[in-house]
Amino acid sequence: MDAERQKVSELQANQLSLSKELAAAKSQEINQRRELVFFSDEIDSMKKVHAREVMELDMDVKKRDREIRELSEDLRVCRGDLEREREAVSALKTTISQQSTAHLTLTTQNAALQSQATALQSKLDSDSNTLSELTLKLESAQKEIASLKREAMESETVRRKLHNMVQELKGNIRVFCRVRPRMKEELQANMIFPDRRDHKEIALYSSSESATGQERKEVHTFSFDRVFESDSTQTEVFEEISQLAQSCIDGYNVCIFAYGQTGSGKSFTMEGGSTAATAGMIPRAVEQVFRVAEFMKTKGWEYKMEGQFLEIYNETINDLLGKGEFDKKKHEIKHDLKTASTRVTDVNIIPLHSPSQVRSLLALAQSRRSVAATLMNERSSRSHSVFTLRISGVNVGCPAGNSGEAAVAGTGEQCEGCLNLVDLAGSERLNVSFANGAEKERVRETQNINRSLSALGDVIAALGEKGEKGDKHIPYRNSKLTYLLQNSLSGNSKTLMVLNLSPLAAHLGESLTSLRFATKVNNTTIGTAKKTKAS
Numbered sequence: 358m359d360a361e362r363q364k365v366s367e368l369q370a371n372q373l374s375l376s377k378e379l380a381a382a383k384s385q386e387i388n389q390r391r392e393l394v395f396f397s398d399e400i401d402s403m404k405k406v407h408a409r410e411v412m413e414l415d416m417d418v419k420k421r422d423r424e425i426r427e428l429s430e431d432l433r434v435c436r437g438d439l440e441r442e443r444e445a446v447s448a449l450k451t452t453i454s455q456q457s458t459a460h461l462t463l464t465t466q467n468a469a470l471q472s473q474a475t476a477l478q479s480k481l482d483s484d485s486n487t488l489s490e491l492t493l494k495l496e497s498a499q500k501e502i503a504s505l506k507r508e509a510m511e512s513e514t515v516r517r518k519l520h521n522m523v524q525e526l527k528g529n530i531r532v533f534c535r536v537r538p539r540m541k542e543e544l545q546a547n548m549i550f551p552d553r554r555d556h557k558e559i560a561l562y563s564s565s566e567s568a569t570g571q572e573r574k575e576v577h578t579f580s581f582d583r584v585f586e587s588d589s590t591q592t593e594v595f596e597e598i599s600q601l602a603q604s605c606i607d608g609y610n611v612c613i614f615a616y617g618q619t620g621s622g623k624s625f626t627m628e629g630g631s632t633a634a635t636a637g638m639i640p641r642a643v644e645q646v647f648r649v650a651e652f653m654k655t656k657g658w659e660y661k662m663e664g665q666f667l668e669i670y671n672e673t674i675n676d677l678l679g680k681g682e683f684d685k686k687k688h689e690i691k692h693d694l695k696t697a698s699t700r701v702t703d704v705n706i707i708p709l710h711s712p713s714q715v716r717s718l719l720a721l722a723q724s725r726r727s728v729a730a731t732l733m734n735e736r737s738s739r740s741h742s743v744f745t746l747r748i749s750g751v752n753v754g755c756p757a758g759n760s761g762e763a764a765v766a767g768t769g770e771q772c773e774g775c776l777n778l779v780d781l782a783g784s785e786r787l788n789v790s791f792a793n794g795a796e797k798e799r800v801r802e803t804q805n806i807n808r809s810l811s812a813l814g815d816v817i818a819a820l821g822e823k824g825e826k827g828d829k830h831i832p833y834r835n836s837k838l839t840y841l842l843q844n845s846l847s848g849n850s851k852t853l854m855v856l857n858l859s860p861l862a863a864h865l866g867e868s869l870t871s872l873r874f875a876t877k878v879n880n881t882t883i884g885t886a887k888k889t890k891a892s
């Protein structure tokens with residue numbers, strides 16, 4: 358029992374200790390629970406802090422991420438910039454290296470140029486010495502030129518006098534005879550040229566039947582100032598005439614006529630063909646006048662030129678340079694005795710500036726004549742054409758030259774010349790006794806032509822007689838042609854008649870008549886030519 362009591366006490370002690378332990382455990386549990394609450398509060402607050410910190414960290418991380426992205430972008434841009442800068446630097450390095458080479462070259466060149474400049478400076482010094490010597494020489498040469506120019510102008514006056522003296526000695530009326538070439542199949546007249554040296558003679562052989570029925574052979578010899586055979590060129594003929602163009606520039610009235618039957622070569626002689634070699638006396642004379650006028654500028658002369666081109670058909674004047682196809686105006690001839698000049702009313706007077714302009718005027722006149730020809734009959738054979746070139750000049754001196762030559766004062770001398778180039782109507786005679794109907798107009802034309810050509814012969818003959826006696830009446834008014842040319846056919850002018858001859862046997866009779874007329878003209882001597890105006 359003791360044992361049992363022992364045991365129960367032990368058990369009780371155990372229970373007590375266990376109760377104590379339980380109480381202790383319970384208070385420990387309470388404490389622990391308190392602690393647990395405390396810690397769980399703490400944990401909660403720590404969780405809250407942690408959550409805030411996590412959030413803040415999260416935001417921070419995001420911010421950093423953004424910053425990193427921005428920085429990466431910046432870095433990328435910077436890398437691009439850097440790459441470009443590197444390239445620029447490398448290009449600049451190349452440029453610098455090239456520039457250094459160029460600089461080196463320039464330095465070398467500069468050094469060479471400087472040494473050249475030094476050499477040039479010393480040459481310049483020596484040249485300026487030479488220049489001052491040359492300037493002195495130039496001044497004296499210019500003085501010499503001015504005095505030579507004066508001398509040339511004086512000698513020009515002497516030359517003009519001498520030239521015109523020579524022309525006077527040759528006679529103020531001269532006659533040339535020109536035979537045109539024979540065309541294929543044409544039967545040639547028996548014609549010879551005995552004077553092979555001076556070319557002044559022509560002889561024609563004719564045969565006729567005498568009263569007793571025997572053949573009578575005759576030789577007709579004529580001599581003129583010059584005879585041109587059929588192979589003569591326009592240049593050869595003009596050589597003889599060119600002196601007259603000079604006289605016209607010197608202030609004389611000049612008249613050149615082409616006389617001869619239809620088809621004998623008058624138009625060919627005066628107007629010529631379209632090539633330079635075949636150009637006739639009109640274009641050549643005009644060119645010569647322009648050439649001489651240009652040359653005379655160096656001698657202080659200044660010229661003005663103007664031209665008119667008229668046709669005389671059936672004793673009426675037509676303006677070949679008019680505007681319309683036909684000239685319906687009535688023209689009158691007016692003479693100014695004081696200046697010995699002639700004007701025709703209402704005609705076109707064209708200022709002339711160049712030979713080419715004259716060529717176009719001639720072509721215009723030619724076309725107007727052709728229109729007239731198709732509407733009537735062969736007009737050029739049935740009318741006289743008169744081309745007039747008027748020249749007025751004054752000696753104004755020479756201006757100072759570009760290279761410093763002194764100006765030379767003009768002499769104030771003036772002159773006015775006139776060049777008339779006349780293509781006469783065909784000189785052949787027409788048998789008027791059988792004329793009827795349409796032929797009548799032809800007869801009228803022929804009578805007018807014959808009248809004006811014989812009036813021309815009469816005027817020339819009267820001028821010749823006046824030369825011998827002094828006070829003879831000159832019948833200028835007997836035809837429009839002679840009245841128009843009055844001032845160019847007086848004793849104060851120079852006249853040349855070119856007798857154009859056909860080489861044909863069929864034309865022998867007409868040729869003899871023409872040769873006799875021309876001989877009459879050739880035997881006329883007109884008084885001394887005078888300038889139309891001079892001071």
Ligand SMILES: Nc1ncnc2c1ncn2[C@@H]1O[C@H](COP(=O)(O)OP(=O)(O)OP(=O)(O)O)[C@@H](O)[C@H]1O
Binds near residue numbers: 619738
């Ligand atoms: N010297 C010459 N050389 C070459 N051909 C010429 C010569 N003379 C005249 N002829 C020619 O002869 C023909 C007649 O000449 P041109 O027309 O000049 O005669 P014309 O006398 O003026 O006649 P018209 O009175 O009909 O006008 C033309 O074909 C012309 O080309």
